Amino acid sequence: MIRKDTLLAWPMIAFMVLFFISPLVLLAGISLHGEDGSWGLGNFAAFLSDPFARGVLTGTLALGAKVTAWVSLAALPLVMLYWHGGKRLRGLILICTLLPMLTANVVRTFAWVVLLGRNGPISQTLLGLGLTERPISFLFSETGLVMALVQIEMPLLLLPVFSVLNRADRKTLEAAEVLGAGRWRAWFSSIFPQIIPAVLAGWVLVFASATTSYVTQSVIGGARLIYLPQFVYREVGVLFQWPMAAAISILLLASTGVIMLGLTMLARHERLQGHG
Amino acid sequence: MTQTGLQIRNVDHSYDGKQVLHGVNFEVPDGRVVALLGPSGCGKSTILRAIAGLITPDRGQILLNGRDLTSVPVRNRGLGMVFQNFALFSHMTVAENVAYGLAHLPKPERRARVARLLDLVRLTPFASRFPPSLSGGQQQRVAVARALATDPAALLMDEPFGALDRALRAELQAELVRMQDDVGITTVMVTHDQEEAQAVAGQLVVMNEGRVEQVGTPEEIYDRPASLFVNGFIGHANRITATATGPGTVTTQEGTEIALNRAVNFTQGSRVTVTSRPENLALSATAVPGAMEARFDRATVMGQFLSVDATLADGTALKAQILRDGAARPSRGDAIWLVPDASRLHLFPAIQTGA
Numbered sequence: 001m002i003r004k005d006t007l008l009a010w011p012m013i014a015f016m017v018l019f020f021i022s023p024l025v026l027l028a029g030i031s032l033h034g035e036d037g038s039w040g041l042g043n044f045a046a047f048l049s050d051p052f053a054r055g056v057l058t059g060t061l062a063l064g065a066k067v068t069a070w071v072s073l074a075a076l077p078l079v080m081l082y083w084h085g086g087k088r089l090r091g092l093i094l095i096c097t098l099l100p101m102l103t104a105n106v107v108r109t110f111a112w113v114v115l116l117g118r119n120g121p122i123s124q125t126l127l128g129l130g131l132t133e134r135p136i137s138f139l140f141s142e143t144g145l146v147m148a149l150v151q152i153e154m155p156l157l158l159l160p161v162f163s164v165l166n167r168a169d170r171k172t173l174e175a176a177e178v179l180g181a182g183r184w185r186a187w188f189s190s191i192f193p194q195i196i197p198a199v200l201a202g203w204v205l206v207f208a209s210a211t212t213s214y215v216t217q218s219v220i221g222g223a224r225l226i227y228l229p230q231f232v233y234r235e236v237g238v239l240f241q242w243p244m245a246a247a248i249s250i251l252l253l254a255s256t257g258v259i260m261l262g263l264t265m266l267a268r269h270e271r272l273q274g275h276g
Numbered sequence: 277m278t279q280t281g282l283q284i285r286n287v288d289h290s291y292d293g294k295q296v297l298h299g300v301n302f303e304v305p306d307g308r309v310v311a312l313l314g315p316s317g318c319g320k321s322t323i324l325r326a327i328a329g330l331i332t333p334d335r336g337q338i339l340l341n342g343r344d345l346t347s348v349p350v351r352n353r354g355l356g357m358v359f360q361n362f363a364l365f366s367h368m369t370v371a372e373n374v375a376y377g378l379a380h381l382p383k384p385e386r387r388a389r390v391a392r393l394l395d396l397v398r399l400t401p402f403a404s405r406f407p408p409s410l411s412g413g414q415q416q417r418v419a420v421a422r423a424l425a426t427d428p429a430a431l432l433m434d435e436p437f438g439a440l441d442r443a444l445r446a447e448l449q450a451e452l453v454r455m456q457d458d459v460g461i462t463t464v465m466v467t468h469d470q471e472e473a474q475a476v477a478g479q480l481v482v483m484n485e486g487r488v489e490q491v492g493t494p495e496e497i498y499d500r501p502a503s504l505f506v507n508g509f510i511g512h513a514n515r516i517t518a519t520a521t522g523p524g525t526v527t528t529q530e531g532t533e534i535a536l537n538r539a540v541n542f543t544q545g546s547r548v549t550v551t552s553r554p555e556n557l558a559l560s561a562t563a564v565p566g567a568m569e570a571r572f573d574r575a576t577v578m579g580q581f582l583s584v585d586a587t588l589a590d591g592t593a594l595k596a597q598i599l600r601d602g603a604a605r606p607s608r609g610d611a612i613w614l615v616p617d618a619s620r621l622h623l624f625p626a627i628q629t630g631a
Contacts, residue, residue, distance in 0.1 A: 171363035179377035193367040
């Protein structure tokens with residue numbers, strides 16, 4: 001039965017079914033299609049039994065984990081600065097966070113190509129400081145790729161955290177101080193629990209977009225570094241192995257999905273229910 | 277001899293160049309409850325935050341049991357505080373909230389103290405619940421237990437009943453009074469609600485625009501207000517513009533001469549504002565000496581009383597409260613006479629802005 005109050009949602013639901021759910025089902029169907037015309041999990045078995053392919057899968061998940069970890073580390077000082085900052089400083093930090101998001105991902109990626117190159121500012125600085133004798137290129141290395149992805153994905157973690165800090169309850173901080181807690185204990189028992197759900201949400205976003213950022217991975221990582229998105233592209237565009245490509249896509253979706261599900265369930269913990 | 281209790285001496289404070297406290301002075305005797313009362317923005321919360329150490333006042337001293345707190349950091353003051361919205365740690369259970377200030381104690385002692393406090397506020401069955409799952413009244417009791425757990429030298433409460441609905445408020449106020457009798461802790465409560473202040477505190481500090489207007493028991497403040505502001509803020513005060521015409525007489529703007537039963541310190545001919553509580557105005561259907569002629573507007577039944585609204589010829593609106601039994605009910609527009617109880621009138625220098 002169609003309820004009256006859900007009526008307005010139906011066009012959106014129909015759109016999602018038509019252009020998102022059904023292609024996904026189709027993809028899952030194709031992935032079960034064997035080379036010899038049989039149906040089964042053959043493609044998955046073939047992928048997972050191939051050591052190179054397995055390496056690409058774990059490498060991709062490791063890339064997501066590395067980017068998420070570095071983003072968290074790099075974001076911490078900014079979060080602290082934002083928390084202690086006045087109105088003006090907060091505005092400035094927010095603009096600096098949002099500004100890169102207004103440029104296309106491709107543009108940001110090519111900016112990083114310039115920055116990471118042999119004659120780029122990073123190499124020149126290291127050379128000038130005498131830390132290296134020859135110019136180094138960070139292009140086509142995972143270090144360079146992680147650097148670029150950290151900058152590109154950082155707003156995804158910062159924005160939800162900032163929005164929580166804007167309406168964070170300072171009274172609990174004061175309550176902790178009146179009860180005799182030191183600076184750090186007070187902060188960690190009042191403000192930190194309030195931002196945890198936002199941090200988990202940010203991690204989900206950063207992890208998901210780092211593992212699937214085809215453009216950045218292929219431009220900065222080059223042909224030497226292969227992650228699942230390029231692997232899928234190779235199967236589709238070069239080897240014309242559509243069922244295999246579909247199987248890899250499903251695997252990518254499932255592995256990031258499991259991690260996202262875990263983080264989301266953590267955010268639903270009873271202790272975090274009061275916030276968020 | 278060291279003084280006990282809490283003393284606030286000549287405290288000044290400004291925010292962004294705007295002075296919000298002007299030489300605030302008052303005392304809280306050891307073990308007593310004092311309410312800071314005033315309209316919003318009068319500085320009462322600022323003084324409470326200064327006592328807690330959340331702000332450092334520009335000038336003045338805050339002494340607790342003879343010890344100057346001014347330079348002691350918040351966390352070393354050993355005070356308990358209940359915040360307006362309770363400021364509970366919502367990721368901690370009720371028991372963990374109460375135990376927060378007891379981190380320095382060994383575990384068995386901590387557990388015993390928490391159990392005793394939960395018993396005091398009657399929340400023992402809720403020890404392992406999280407605050408968001410409790411009702412407002414229960415959350416308030418957790419906040420009180422958490423504040424009392426550290427055995428503070430004084431308890432500070434910022435609008436502790438402000439977030440609760442009316443019916444619950446009266447119940448919790450009575451509970452607080454009962455608990456105060458048991459614990460006997462020096463308490464400062466901030467409120468904008470005069471009924472709440474009178475229900476809980478033995479001593480009121482009435483503040484306005486950063487200054488203490490009057491300190492006294494609820495009776496003293498109601499019966500002998502020190503200023504026109506206090507007179508109007510605590511209960512209703514009818515204001516009548518008049519001139520001092522003799523050592524014991526005033527003449528209203530309209531020419532009614534009222535003989536006071538005492539001498540007043542006003543130069544003859546100076547403008548004064550005479551105030552009267554609604555219950556000190558009697559109604560008369562005929563002109564009698566000392567009565568003011570007015571136009572009857574409306575009467576509202578309030579239980580056994582009748583609240584009468586009337587207007588003087590110069591436009592001054594007056595309220596009278598009389599016993600309903602046997603009172604005549606004039607109709608709208610009728611002329612009536614209001615007879616003030618001369619012994620209960622208050623005189624203040626006339627306010628500059630015309631009433």
